[in-house]
Amino acid sequence: MNLKNYLKERMLFLLNNLILFAIIGGIMLLVNSNWNLILLTFCIWFFPVLTYMIIEFMKQKAFYNELTSIMDNLDKKFLLPEIMNEPESLEGKLLYDILQQTNKDMHEHVKRYRVRENEYREYIETWVHEIKTPIASTRLIIENNQNSITRNIKEELKKVEEYIEQVLFYSRSNNVSKDYIIKEVSLADLTRKVIKRNSRDFISKGIAIDMEAVEGTVYSDAKWLEFILNQLIGNATKYIKERDGKVTISTFKNENNIVLTIEDNGIGIIDKDLNKVFEKGFTGENGRKYGQSTGIGLYLCKKLSEQLGLGLTLTSKTGEGTKVSIVFPIGSVNLLH
Template sequence: MSIRDYLKDRTLFLLINFILFIIVFLIMSLININSKIVLLVFCIWFFPVFSYIIVEFIKQKNLYVELNNQMENLDKKYLLSEIMKEPEFIEGKFIYDLLKQANKDMHEHVKIYRDMEHEYREYIETWVHEIKTPIASARLMIENNQNEITKNINFELKKIEEYIEQVLYYSRSNNVSKDYLIKEVSLASLVRNVVKKNSRDFISKRISVDIDAIEGIVYSDVKWLEFILNQVIGNAIKYTREGNGMVKIFTTHNENNIVLTIEDNGIGIIEKDINRVFEKGFTGENGRKFGKSTGIGLYLCRKLAKQLGLGLTLTSITGEGTKVSIIFPLGKVNLLH
């Protein structure tokens, strides 16, 4: 706020005072009052007026500068009313009370929507656990009636389970910190478990897998890592050609991190889609060709990796394949191994 803007806002107040003084001046001139007395009256009149304007300007400017600094340093701007000091002038007090009331009302509305989201997430998690019962029963029936048809049904059930798992992780993705357990994880064991989980798909599409060059210990949550890795390997299988497909999984040890890379020789991703593959709902050219992509898998992987403190990168060449890297930063604990 500049002095010019402030004076412009007080134009009416100053104009009234000048008009009144001119009227008084004219009256004093008519009755032949000495000019020195007129000057004295002018000083007596306008000294308090200008003093008041200057003092008010300083108070308001100090308040606005302080508020502006606080706003710039705040990550959550809506908390301004929680940390601002109550102003000393009446207009500032009024604005302060309004901001407090607005902030209180906002928190009440946020609580309503937070409760609604919590109830919805609880319902989704309950639904996921409930639906596992009929799936388990269906698997039992398949085991007792083995034939080509039930094998195909079992294959489709696996897909259903993967989509259900994706729903569960999506519902929890905003609250990872409440659900993970950090412990020592062997990358070799982690990869073997996920590859075994997808073994039927590797065999059915006659895709070979190389997991010999994996070593290293990291500290993270096994359950979340398995989900991320399963999504990446699932994509590698989906977009790799049958018969001559190859998925290679290996680790690279750097000074500050361990990189777990999943590389395939599939159809690859066109250049204009590469920068968007982690966007929510983005399916791209490959998704339209294959028709079964939801655009959620890689989005979830990036989101969960970020909350676990991991890096996730993707490079690809059309017609040659795709390479996805999960980057595990090395902390003091990791460096001991």
């Protein structure tokens, strides 16, 4: 708020006072009043008016400056009505009451959508757990009827289970704190567990695995870490070279963190796609070429890593391979032995 805008808004008020004074001044001239008396009347008339306007301007300027400052420093702008001070002016109080009412209605509106979201998430989680029963039955049937067809069905069933797991983790990705259990996690044991889950892919594609350099212990949620690592290793096996494929997993300790790296010698990622690989739904050139990407896996890995307080970086060269690193900050509970 500036003085020019304030005077423009009060122009009618000033004009009315000037017209009234001009009428009274004219009457005083008609009754032969001297100019000194007219000047004195002008001062007596306009001194309180101008004083009032100056005080009002300063109050309004201070109020709007404070409001602007709060808005600039507020991440969630919709919280403004909850932290702003109630103004003294009538117009300000009316605006304040309106903002309070709209804020209340907004919270009720958000609450309704939050309830719907929770109900939907609970349904998805229930569905995921229920679908596991027919999948388990299907696996049992396959085990009792081993042949080339059932083996192929088993492979496709594994993909279905991975997509179902992805759905479950996606539905919980906004509520990690409710499903978060911190405990000691051996990176070597975690890596072996995930490699075992993907062993058939390594064997069928003839991919060599090197994890001799994996060591160390961190404190985090084992289930979420297993999901992240499984997605990353799964990506490495998807886009591996047809011959001489190799995945190398290693750990490295820096001064401030422990880095778990998954590196492959696959087809790599083109430069223009590198900055978008963590975006939701982005499949890129490789996804369109091979038709195996949903654009959700890396997005989920990034999102879950951030919520777990971990870093996730990716570098790649076309035709040479991809390197993904999970960065564990070293604190009082992150130790590398």
